[in-house]
Amino acid sequence: MDSAQTTALIQTVAQGLLTGGLYALIGTGLSLIFGVMRVINFAHGDFLAIGMFITLALFRAFDLDPYFSLLVAAPVGFALGFLIQRVVLARLGDRLSEASMLATLGLGLIISNTLLLTFGAQPQNINVAYATQTVQLGGVQLSIPLIVAGLGTLVSIAALNFVLYRTELGRAIRATAQNPLGAELQGVKTAHIQAIVFGMGVAFAAIAGVLLMPLLYAFPTVGENYTTKAFIVTVLGGLGNLPGAVVGGLVLGVIESLGAFYVSNNYRDAYGLVAFLLVLLLRPEGLFGKTVKRV
Amino acid sequence: MRTPTIQSAILLATLMLGSAQAQGTIKIGAITSVTGRFAEFGKMQLAGFKVGVEEVNRKGGVLGKKLELVVEDNASDVNKGLAAAERLVNAGVPIVINEYSSSLVKAQAQYLARQKVPNLVITSSGDDITKPGSDYIFRLNQPATEYARVILNIFRDNKFKSMAVIAGTGAFEKSVADAAQLIAKEYGITIMEDQRYDKGLTDFRPVLNRIKAKNPDGILMVSYAEDSVALMRQAREVGVKPRLFAGGAAGFALPEFVKDAGSAAESVVTATAWIPQLRYAGTQKLNVDLKKALGGADPSYHAAQAYAGVLVAAEAVRKAGNTDREAVKAALNGLTMNTSFGPIQFKDFDGFRNQNPLAMVAQQVQGGAFVPVYPKAVIPKPIKFER
Numbered sequence: 001m002d003s004a005q006t007t008a009l010i011q012t013v014a015q016g017l018l019t020g021g022l023y024a025l026i027g028t029g030l031s032l033i034f035g036v037m038r039v040i041n042f043a044h045g046d047f048l049a050i051g052m053f054i055t056l057a058l059f060r061a062f063d064l065d066p067y068f069s070l071l072v073a074a075p076v077g078f079a080l081g082f083l084i085q086r087v088v089l090a091r092l093g094d095r096l097s098e099a100s101m102l103a104t105l106g107l108g109l110i111i112s113n114t115l116l117l118t119f120g121a122q123p124q125n126i127n128v129a130y131a132t133q134t135v136q137l138g139g140v141q142l143s144i145p146l147i148v149a150g151l152g153t154l155v156s157i158a159a160l161n162f163v164l165y166r167t168e169l170g171r172a173i174r175a176t177a178q179n180p181l182g183a184e185l186q187g188v189k190t191a192h193i194q195a196i197v198f199g200m201g202v203a204f205a206a207i208a209g210v211l212l213m214p215l216l217y218a219f220p221t222v223g224e225n226y227t228t229k230a231f232i233v234t235v236l237g238g239l240g241n242l243p244g245a246v247v248g249g250l251v252l253g254v255i256e257s258l259g260a261f262y263v264s265n266n267y268r269d270a271y272g273l274v275a276f277l278l279v280l281l282l283r284p285e286g287l288f289g290k291t292v293k294r295v
Numbered sequence: 296m297r298t299p300t301i302q303s304a305i306l307l308a309t310l311m312l313g314s315a316q317a318q319g320t321i322k323i324g325a326i327t328s329v330t331g332r333f334a335e336f337g338k339m340q341l342a343g344f345k346v347g348v349e350e351v352n353r354k355g356g357v358l359g360k361k362l363e364l365v366v367e368d369n370a371s372d373v374n375k376g377l378a379a380a381e382r383l384v385n386a387g388v389p390i391v392i393n394e395y396s397s398s399l400v401k402a403q404a405q406y407l408a409r410q411k412v413p414n415l416v417i418t419s420s421g422d423d424i425t426k427p428g429s430d431y432i433f434r435l436n437q438p439a440t441e442y443a444r445v446i447l448n449i450f451r452d453n454k455f456k457s458m459a460v461i462a463g464t465g466a467f468e469k470s471v472a473d474a475a476q477l478i479a480k481e482y483g484i485t486i487m488e489d490q491r492y493d494k495g496l497t498d499f500r501p502v503l504n505r506i507k508a509k510n511p512d513g514i515l516m517v518s519y520a521e522d523s524v525a526l527m528r529q530a531r532e533v534g535v536k537p538r539l540f541a542g543g544a545a546g547f548a549l550p551e552f553v554k555d556a557g558s559a560a561e562s563v564v565t566a567t568a569w570i571p572q573l574r575y576a577g578t579q580k581l582n583v584d585l586k587k588a589l590g591g592a593d594p595s596y597h598a599a600q601a602y603a604g605v606l607v608a609a610e611a612v613r614k615a616g617n618t619d620r621e622a623v624k625a626a627l628n629g630l631t632m633n634t635s636f637g638p639i640q641f642k643d644f645d646g647f648r649n650q651n652p653l654a655m656v657a658q659q660v661q662g663g664a665f666v667p668v669y670p671k672a673v674i675p676k677p678i679k680f681e682r
Contacts, residue, residue, distance in 0.1 A: 008508035011533065015500045121332050121371075123521035125555040132531040132559045143532035215528075216497050217521045219332075225495070260501035265492050266464075 007139045012261045013254060018146045020253020021153040022208055026226055027233030027245040028157060029204030035240030036177040036197040039089060039100040043108035044230050045223030047077060047202045051209020052218040053115055059126045059213075066128060066213045067148065073206040081202030085195040108223065115220035123217040131214050145214040152211045156204060157246060163200075164242075173197055177240070205230075228269075232276045238286025247287065251275070320363035321356070321618065323608045324383035326393040326403065327601070331371025335520060335551065336395040336597050340418070341366070342588035343601025344392075346581070350602075351609045358616070362609050369394065373402050384410050389618035390611060390627075392604040395597060397421030397439075397466035404432045413611070413624045417604035418568075418597050421466040422474065428648030433627050433641050435607055435651045436600050439470030439543075440478075442566040445655040446515055446541045447478045449564065449669055449678065455512035455538065459488040461502060461526065462517040462543070471517045471543040487511045496522075499529045507535035517543035523552050527559040538680045539564055541657075550593045553660055562679050564659045564668065569596035569636055572667045572674065573656065577635035603636035 030044050054076060055069040084107065092099040133144045164170040175183035176193045184190045208226075216222075233252055237244025252272050259271035279287060325344055328337035344364050351362045367383055369376030376399040383391050384406075390413045393400055400419040407414040408429040416424055416434040420442065425434045450458060458479060462472035472489065479486050487509045490502045503526075506514065514537045516526050523546030530540065542565035546552055553560045571582035571594075581602060585594035610632055615622035627649070632639045641649040657669035659678060667673040 004510065005508045008504040011507075012501050012504045015504075015533075019498060019500075120334070121330070122335055123332070125521070125524050127555050127557040129557075131557065132528050134532055134534065141532065141534035143529075146532070217525065219521075256498075257501045260498075261505055265490055265496060265499070265502045268496060268498070 003139075009261070011140045011142075012257045014140060014142060015146065016254040016257030017250055018142070018150040018253070019257065020250040021150040022211060022249070023229050023233050023252050024246040024249025025153040025156055025208045025211070026205055026230040027237065027249045028160065028242055029201035029208075030230040031234045031237065031240055031242055031245040032160070032204070033198055033201035034234065035242070036173060037089075037194045038097070039104070039198075040231070041198075041201065042101060042104040042227060043111060043223075044104075044201075044205050045225065045227030046108040046111040047080070047205035047223070048209040048212070048226050049115060049218070049220065049223040050080070050111060051077060051206030052213050052216075052222060053119055053209075054206070055210045055213040056119070056124055056126060056218050066126060066210060069210050069213075070152075070207060073210045074203045077203035077206030078199040081199035082195045084202070085198035086191075089198065090191055090194070108227070112220045112223060119218075119220065121220060123219040125217045126213060128214055143215070145211075149211040149215065152207065156207055157242075160200070160204075160242070169193075169196070225269075229272065232272050234286075235276055236279055236287055238288045241286060241288050244286055244288035251287075320361045321358060321609075321612055322363045322365050322386070322388055323605075323612065324365050324367065324386065324388035324391040325601075325604075326367045326369050326376060326379045326383070326391065328371045328395060329366070329368035331369070333371040333395050335549070336418070336595075337368075337371075338589070339595050339597040340395065340601035342585055342594065343598035343603075344605055345588050346584045346598075347602040347605025347609075350584075351605060357609050357612050362605075364392075364605065369399055371396070371399075373399050376400075377402055377406055379403075380406055384412055387618075389413070389615075389620050389623045390415055390608050392417055392601075392608055393419075395419055397424065397470065400424060401466060404429070408432055412620055413627055415604055415608055415611075415627070417600040419467065421470045422647075423466070423470070425647045425650040427646065428650070430649075431624060433649040433651075435603055435636070435639050435641075435653075436568055437653050437655050438647060438650060439467060440474040441653075441655045442471045442517075442543045443474035443478055443515070445566045445657050445669060446513075446543065446564065447475060447482055447484070449539070449541070449657055450484055450513045451482045453538070453678070453680075455484055457485045457487050457509075457511040458513040458515060459490075459506045459509065459511045459537070460486060460515050460517075461488075461490045461492070461499070461506075462515075463519065463522065464491050464493050465519075467545065468517040468519075468543070472515075475515055475543075484513075494519075497525055499526050500533055503530050503533040503535050507533055511537050513537050513539045513541060515541050515543060516547070518546050520546040520549055520551060523547045523549075524556045524559075527552075527556045527563060531559045536681050538682055539678070540681070541565065544568065544596075548658075549595050550665075553663060553665065560660045561663070562660060562681055564657055564678065565665075566655050567596050567658055567665075568653075568655060569599040570656055570658055570665070570667055570673065573637070574672060574674075575635050575637055576633065581635040599636045603634045603639065606634050607632060607639055 051073045054073045058064040172188045233248040237248030327340040367379035380403040397419040408431040420439045462468040540563045544566045547565035548567040585598045611626040614626035658665040659668045666676045
């Protein structure tokens with residue numbers, strides 16, 4: 001392998017890791033929701049689309065720098081998730097698995113069609129000066145928005161860890177995840193906690209959407225692809241396992257990039273799915289998952 | 296954000312309104328993408344239709360009657376496009392003008408030929424639409440081979456030894472990329488990479504990394520609107536540096552490409568079917584009229600093609616002397632016209648049938664705007680190279 005090819009390979013892996021970081025961010029939200037309330041949020045990618053379109057709308061209306069949209073998209077995502085859990089999911093009672101699956105699928109359809117009616121089907125870009133700027137690291141060239149996305153992922157996940165392991169709220173969340181009935185008996189308002197967790201999960205998807213916007217065009221059904229990715233990431237790492245989701249995201253990003261680099265771009269989505277199937281066959285609990293019996 | 300849709304709706308309404316008022320009109324059919332992912336092109340075509348219909352009617356209409364265009368929406372979907380064609384056939388129109396996407400047109404053309412309705416293709420350029428073609432299918436725009444040829448001509452003239460191809464898997468992209476393969480062989484240019492991708496791929500970085508390692512002289516990309524922006528942004532990001540980036544029209548030839556890709560669009564050369572700098576009679580005026588119809592936006596070649604399509608259809612009906620489909624077909628066969636889109640005459644050559652032989656133009660983004668660079672017929676500016 002000559003040096004040009006080595007550089008290209010290193011660059012591919014680095015870009016894969018940064019893209020994987022975004023997958024991790026999306027997967028973390030999904031995994032968090034699943035870990036606490038055993039709901040697989042099939043609208044997850046659509047919440048990401050909301051984040052993208054908030055960024056787009058603010059940019060078109062006020063020329064707002066995409067990254068400032070985080071200040072809007074994250075709280076809006078949280079509020080939306082909180083409300084949806086309270087108004088829709090909490091009412092489904094004990095029939096959680098099927099009912100919540102259908103409910104989140106329906107929500108996803110409502111979201112993507114609302115976006116379609118509001119913004120049209122045409123893919124839309126925003127053009128900021130730094131969209132194509134790069135950093136050179138010894139021949140390896142990395143895009144600034146991609147690096148910002150990677151950093152954003154790190155910060156978000158660190159913040160989540162801080163909340164989960166250093167605060168009272170985090171303790172209540174972990175208690176709810178481990179044993180909702182027990183937590184309720186100890187005075188934790190689990191319904192409230194679940195709404196907060198759903199809000200946090202949705203906020204994570206919205207943040208990922210904002211971070212994606214300078215890199216990618218937005219269109220109403222952009223979420224579909226990312227729901228699948230989030231699902232793969234979560235299963236790779238073990239459902240409900242947060243560090244697993246992070247590693248799962250990075251693994252998926254690198255597998256996709258290397259597959260596209262060495263084999264063909266065209267089967268890009270297939271590489272992740274093959275990894276997904278292999279994990280399901282060999283380690284059904286995920287790379288880092290433990291089989292836990294629920295009480 | 297909603298303006299494109301609203302604009303097209305207004306345009307459509309204006310076209311329809313014309314129909315409500317006029318009595319005893321000559322109706323011809325047209326299909327385009329009023330909605331859906333090709334709506335951007337549909338908007339251009341609707342503007343072209345409008346300018347064309349107005350011009351024909353200003354000059355006295357057809358056979359003493361006003362010309363009326365019955366516009367059907369394909370919603371950027373193959374099946375809805377077929378349904379639109381069916382509605383027009385049932386409405387009894389003598390000729391159907393269509394449209395942008397080769398995947399959609401191919402299905403419609405086959406259906407229309409079976410129904411023995413003359414089909415005037417104005418924009419879609421998949422070779423296989425007129426090769427082998429049918430008695431009922433006529434195309435006024437250039438076939439895909441020409442898109443590849445004009446770019447490869449530039450590569451050859453500048454002594455490029457190697458190139459890479461990145462193309463979508465749609466009918467149009469495939470046609471251009473396949474043609475590029477053949478022409479490259481003919482010109483002695485080595486194709487180092489030929490990467491095809493399915494619609495919806497958004498991360499071209501691994502492929503671009505691969506191409507970067509091979510360092511070809513030229514890169515030919517054939518992609519639709521949003522992909523062209525993503526491709527060029529990521530090409531800059533990855534740092535791949537051929538002597539020339541070239542686009543096979545479609546997304547690369549749109550004003551939006553320059554706007555959305557920003558500095559990443561600089562020095563990109565693209566094939567295009569028509570530009571206002573061409574030296575045909577009336578080209579400047581057409582550009583002004585189209586711009587007005589688009590509310591001040593710059594027209595793309597799709598608008599000029601739609602305009603020419605209306606003129607050709609009207610002329611065919613006039614020559615036929617009535618709206619009988621067979622008579623119109625016969626009239627198209629013997630038609631010779633000079634429009635501000637270019638000369639139009641349907642010929643059989645190189646395996647093409649009823650195909651208008653028309654050369655392509657190449658333009659380059661210089662200083663944030665398209666300038667013509669090829670051929671000599673447009674007074675070309677010198678090409679800027681990346682290295």
